[in-house]
Amino acid sequence: MDFSPADLHIHSTFSDGTTTLEQIAAIARERGMDAGVADHCGPGSFQLDTDQRFERYFEAVSRLPVYRSVELDLGREITVSPGNLERCDYLIGGVHSLDGRDFFDGSLDWEDVPSLLDRMLETIEEKARIFAFDILAHPGLLPVNLRPRRGDILDGRWGDRLIGLALEHGFALEISSRWEVPSAGIIKRAASAGVRFSLGSDAHRPEQVCRLDRSLALARECGLDGADLFRPARQLAEKIA
Numbered sequence: 001m002d003f004s005p006a007d008l009h010i011h012s013t014f015s016d017g018t019t020t021l022e023q024i025a026a027i028a029r030e031r032g033m034d035a036g037v038a039d040h041c042g043p044g045s046f047q048l049d050t051d052q053r054f055e056r057y058f059e060a061v062s063r064l065p066v067y068r069s070v071e072l073d074l075g076r077e078i079t080v081s082p083g084n085l086e087r088c089d090y091l092i093g094g095v096h097s098l099d100g101r102d103f104f105d106g107s108l109d110w111e112d113v114p115s116l117l118d119r120m121l122e123t124i125e126e127k128a129r130i131f132a133f134d135i136l137a138h139p140g141l142l143p144v145n146l147r148p149r150r151g152d153i154l155d156g157r158w159g160d161r162l163i164g165l166a167l168e169h170g171f172a173l174e175i176s177s178r179w180e181v182p183s184a185g186i187i188k189r190a191a192s193a194g195v196r197f198s199l200g201s202d203a204h205r206p207e208q209v210c211r212l213d214r215s216l217a218l219a220r221e222c223g224l225d226g227a228d229l230f231r232p233a234r235q236l237a238e239k240i241a
């Protein structure tokens, strides 16, 4: 494989991660990998929910040799101003809930799967228009009760529609090491259509930072190389030994 991988999706103590920014920078250096911090951004106290909190976060991340990003909570209203979001090296968008229903709430029953799938794509498209995010996190992450059926639910027409959106709006599809999405089938179809990819651990704990085992195995299986990957434009400062 002709590229040096970067983990562009890492959470810190500024949202719901347990890893400090300094630890993230140290682990990345140890593993010889570039790292991007992308804390949750949306309403709610565990997220970056105000310009003031964003400012503190951005200043702290800027002191370290890591990329500065946020993971926009696409199913909800973003409460940090666009001018602040633009200062990031890149933006990630992720769907974690729809219409006030949380994908992580196992007590919710999602009976109308076709309309859920439509709403996921509509939300991605609407927010891609507004925020022009660079990476779609965990594409096809489903409500917890539906996850065992993800292959049947996502791989056909939904996958093709997702690929169409990625091409139209120019966002990369994240190959997640945490979630079992997207599938090799979607990655291969997306790659031959010219979509780019990014690799992400979605780490919330130190031992997950810069661990891209599933992402790299899939990238290899699907024959991806450096030209298929999104990379932030900014060069990271020389890492201090």
Ligand SMILES: [Zn+2]
Pocket: 071, 094, 095, 096, 137, 138
């Ligand atoms: Zn996410």
Ligand SMILES: [Zn+2]
Pocket: 009, 011, 071, 094, 137, 202
């Ligand atoms: Zn995340």
